[in-house]
Amino acid sequence: MSASPESGPNPPDTDLSFSSTSSLESQANASDNNRCSHIREAMADGPSRAQIVTKYKAVISWTVNRTQDVLHPAKRRKISSPTCDVCELTLSRPFACLHCSFAGCWSNAHVGMHLKNEGHGFCVDVKSGSIFCGECDDFIYDATMDSIYLSTVVSAEEKQTKFQVKKKGREPFRPWIPSDKERVALEGTVALPCQGRRGLLNLGQTCFLNVVLQAFVHNPLLRNYFLSDKHNNQLCAKPPGCTSCEMDKLFAQIYSNSAIPHGPTSFLATTWRASAELSGYKQQDAHEFFISALNQIHNTSRGSTNVSCNCIIHSTFAGQLQSDVKCERCGNVTSTVDPMLDISLELKEKAGEVTSGENTLAACLRRYTQPEKLGAKEYSCGKCNKASHVSEASKRLSIRKLPPVLSFQFKRFEHKTTDKSSAQKIDAPVRFPASFNMAPYTTLVMNLKGKETERENERGGVPALSYPGPEAMYEYDLFAVINHEGQIDNGHYTNYARFQDEWYRFDDDKVTNSNLGACLNSPAYMCFYVKRHLDYKPDMTPTYVQTRENEAVREKELEKEKERARNKEVEDALLATV
Amino acid sequence: MPSKNDTEALYAQVQRKLVESGEWDRIQLILMNKLNESGWTDDLRHRSKENARDMEPLSFRVLLKGLAPHIQTSIPPAIRKEMMAVIRQYVEKQFE
Numbered sequence: 001m002s003a004s005p006e007s008g009p010n011p012p013d014t015d016l017s018f019s020s021t022s023s024l025e026s027q028a029n030a031s032d033n034n035r036c037s038h039i040r041e042a043m044a045d046g047p048s049r050a051q052i053v054t055k056y057k058a059v060i061s062w063t064v065n066r067t068q069d070v071l072h073p074a075k076r077r078k079i080s081s082p083t084c085d086v087c088e089l090t091l092s093r094p095f096a097c098l099h100c101s102f103a104g105c106w107s108n109a110h111v112g113m114h115l116k117n118e119g120h121g122f123c124v125d126v127k128s129g130s131i132f133c134g135e136c137d138d139f140i141y142d143a144t145m146d147s148i149y150l151s152t153v154v155s156a157e158e159k160q161t162k163f164q165v166k167k168k169g170r171e172p173f174r175p176w177i178p179s180d181k182e183r184v185a186l187e188g189t190v191a192l193p194c195q196g197r198r199g200l201l202n203l204g205q206t207c208f209l210n211v212v213l214q215a216f217v218h219n220p221l222l223r224n225y226f227l228s229d230k231h232n233n234q235l236c237a238k239p240p241g242c243t244s245c246e247m248d249k250l251f252a253q254i255y256s257n258s259a260i261p262h263g264p265t266s267f268l269a270t271t272w273r274a275s276a277e278l279s280g281y282k283q284q285d286a287h288e289f290f291i292s293a294l295n296q297i298h299n300t301s302r303g304s305t306n307v308s309c310n311c312i313i314h315s316t317f318a319g320q321l322q323s324d325v326k327c328e329r330c331g332n333v334t335s336t337v338d339p340m341l342d343i344s345l346e347l348k349e350k351a352g353e354v355t356s357g358e359n360t361l362a363a364c365l366r367r368y369t370q371p372e373k374l375g376a377k378e379y380s381c382g383k384c385n386k387a388s389h390v391s392e393a394s395k396r397l398s399i400r401k402l403p404p405v406l407s408f409q410f411k412r413f414e415h416k417t418t419d420k421s422s423a424q425k426i427d428a429p430v431r432f433p434a435s436f437n438m439a440p441y442t443t444l445v446m447n448l449k450g451k452e453t454e455r456e457n458e459r460g461g462v463p464a465l466s467y468p469g470p471e472a473m474y475e476y477d478l479f480a481v482i483n484h485e486g487q488i489d490n491g492h493y494t495n496y497a498r499f500q501d502e503w504y505r506f507d508d509d510k511v512t513n514s515n516l517g518a519c520l521n522s523p524a525y526m527c528f529y530v531k532r533h534l535d536y537k538p539d540m541t542p543t544y545v546q547t548r549e550n551e552a553v554r555e556k557e558l559e560k561e562k563e564r565a566r567n568k569e570v571e572d573a574l575l576a577t578v
Numbered sequence: 579m580p581s582k583n584d585t586e587a588l589y590a591q592v593q594r595k596l597v598e599s600g601e602w603d604r605i606q607l608i609l610m611n612k613l614n615e616s617g618w619t620d621d622l623r624h625r626s627k628e629n630a631r632d633m634e635p636l637s638f639r640v641l642l643k644g645l646a647p648h649i650q651t652s653i654p655p656a657i658r659k660e661m662m663a664v665i666r667q668y669v670e671k672q673f674e
Contacts, residue, residue: 070600071607081598090594092602139638362615434620437611461668462604501627517624520617 036133036140038121043144052098056124056131056145057152059096063126064156064470072160072469086110095132098122112137129153151175153472154533161535162468171536192257196499199261199509203268207508208286211495212293213264214506215480215528216247217254218497221316221404226251230312231301241273243296261509271296286482286493287344287409287526294341303544317341319403322443325374328392337400342407343368349428361408361432361527365441371396398443406438406476406529413488423488432478432527434516439467439474476529484525496522595672605664612657622649 043049062080069079082103083090087110094103095111099120104110111123115134123132125139129149133140154173161170178186200210216222225231226248233245246267253262271289272279274296278289294313298304301311309318321340326333345364371394410430413423439445445467480497494507496519505514541549596602613619625648630641 067603070603073600079598079600081594089590090597092593092597137639360615431617433614433617434623436614461599461601461671462608462664464600464604515624515628516620517628520620520624 035142036136038133038135039131039140039142039145042121043142052122053145053148055096055098056129056148059098059124059126060129060149060152061156063129064153065160067471068160068469071465071471072467073464084110086113094126095123096126098124098131157470157472157533160470161473171538173534173536174539194255194257195259196255197504197511198254198259199506199511201261201263202508203263203265205283206264206268207493208284208289209264209268209271210508211482211493211506212286212290213250213267214495214497215290215482215526216293217250218480218499219316219405219528220479220530222247222312223251225312227255238300241270242300243267243270243274243293244300246270247297283489283491285413286484290407290526291341303542313341316405317403317407319399319406320401322398322400324396324398326371326394326396328394342409343399344409344411346411347426347428347430349426359410359428359430361430361436364408364410364430369396369398369441369446396446398446399438399441400443402438402442402474402531404531404534406531408432408527408529410525410527412484412525425484425488425491427523430524432481432520432524434478434520435532436476436529437471437474438476439465439471442467442474444468472533473535475532477532478519478527478529480528481519481522481524482526483522485523493525494522592669592672596668601668605661605668608664609657609661612660613653616654616657618652618654618657621652 042052066080081090082094084094084104085102086104087108089105091103091105093106095106096103097111097114097118097120099122100118102111102114102118102120102123104114106125111132112134114120115123121134123134124130125132129145130139131142131145132138151173158170158172200213202210231244231248233242233248236242236245238245246264250262250264250267271293275292278284278292294317298309298311298313301313304311304314319340321338322335323338324333324335345361345368347359347364348367349359374393374395412426414426448466478498480495482493482495485492485494494505496503496505496514498504498519503514503516503519505512505518593602596605610619622645626641626645629644630636633640
């Protein structure tokens with residue numbers, strides 16, 4: 001079990017940003033006119049708030065720990081299982097009162113009756129953390145509690161995670177708390193209303209560029225990086241043609257208070273300069289541009305390296321792919337690990353074919369990680385050493401390291417020859433989910449599958465998961481989809497992207513409200529998923545910043561020396577005249 | 579012929595064994611994964627969101643009531659069959 005803690009960029013996880021700053025908290029709640037008045041009152045009173053929050057956190061932590069015990073048991077022990085205080089049924093979905101130790105069923109109004117009878121205000125669905133208000137007789141939303149839910153779950157998960165390097169536990173997430181200087185700076189700022197959603201003008205067959213840029217704009221890690229001013233285009237020393245500067249300018253445009261479509265002309269010009277194949281006003285492949293842009297941003301990032309780079313691109317997209325070649329004769333396995341920025345998946349059909357059954361993302365991934373027999377001439381086993389024989393071997397791919405953002409491309413264009421224009425398009429629809437779990441396709445889990453003990457089957461039950469949890473380490477949520485309609489040389493790209501809970505459709509300059517159903521039914525070419533909960537390395541100053549600071553100190557010293565030397569010369573000269 | 583009370587008592591006993599052993603949650607995880615891969619989960623997510631969007635005043639009970647018929651009838655038969663088999667296998671082993 002050698003997976004090391006993943007690196008994440010330093011800005012805090014997208015949803016947790018405001019949990020600690022109380023003035024921003026009350027801002028979030030104050031603007032919600034529909035907020036339940038009962039929770040508002042309860043949270044305004046010190047002791048009442050403390051009691052509710054303490055109970056809530058305890059209940060949520062209990063659930064996360066119980067789930068871990070059930071799915072990934074460290075040792076066999078009896079699972080804590082409360083019963084309903086009204087009907088005594090063992091609770092498969094407990095509702096806990098936030099004011100006393102009562103637990104009960106939702107159905108048959110057992111918990112509802114308790115709230116009424118005892119005059120207690122709130123109870124919580126332990127599984128989802130949803131709070132139910134007895135007075136409103138409905139589930140309610142409170143921004144503070146929502147934020148507490150997330151931080152409690154993440155904290156409990158962090159303690160459970162068994163990926164360890166050198167016996168260290170997982171780095172706990174620390175929310176950003178502004179320093180006094182930062183607080184003053186924040187208070188002096190003026191908030192600009194901005195949508196964060198702007199169309200992009202088509203500059204002549206540039207829809208391929210627009211869809212990839214929208215996928216970047218809606219990528220939470222890229223967004224946080226550039227909005228945190230980590231690559232300021234006005235301070236960058238690079239000559240014109242810095243793609244990272246173009247990204248900074250793009251984010252500034254998108255998050256301005258202009259709602260009219262933006263024309264990404266300088267981004268296009270920089271792309272042409274960087275890559276000859278992508279230049280000229282003709283339709284390009286969006287995936288090709290995507291990979292090229294990633295490389296360009298990486299190249300123009302401060303402190304990027306060729307090996308184990310931690311630039312924003314590698315921090316966001318880089319995973320590791322493991323290829324295991326097994327000799328069928330002696331069982332010897334040779335493994336190689338390669339970096340990957342995205343995954344390209346083959347579809348079941350060939351162009352023009354219609355087969356039964358659907359292409360789903362899961363099925364494509366199963367196909368991708370299926371062992372494949374290597375041709376007789378392709379492999380000779382080092383161990384078997386039958387010089388005259390060439391052994392039979394199989395190759396199997398698996399994901400060794402999961403990146404924070406997973407990008408998938410469905411290979412719809414099969415090139416019959418090297419001439420691109422003779423390629424045919426595979427139009428078969430692919431079904432992909434809004435959320436899913438990558439565990440079954442990871443090296444860790446795939447290697448453990450062979451060794452699973454069958455002990456649970458004696459009791460007729462479902463075996464517990466043999467790989468370490470928590471599940472959130474493997475779970476991803478969809479945030480952008482790039483669509484392609486038409487043929488390879490006569491088609492059009494559009495995209496869907498999600499902001500928090502809402503989906504939008506982007507067709508060059510036209511941005512419209514949309515919904516999950518429309519997105520999932522669209523003809524997908526590329527899909528982008530982000531890990532539900534990120535994991536972090538300890539905060540470190542990047543080496544180039546350290547170097548820069550050391551340089552600055554050294555320069556100051558040198559100046560002082562020069563000053564002293566000059567003064568001494570003047571003194572000596574004066575003395576000489578005496 | 580078992581009385582209603584007997585059936586209820588048996589149900590409570592089976593439920594208790596399922597929950598206390600953690601089997602309930604493991605079975606539910608399998609069900610959730612199957613439903614997700616079939617697209618059922620996303621379809622429900624979409625329907626509930628769109629129903630809630632235009633509901634005034636928004637109420638969980640009304641939302642649940644409106645979706646209940648669809649939920650009851652839309653579970654793909656193949657998944658229903660597979661899950662029944664899993665549950666049956668466990669219960670039979672427990673009460674042999």
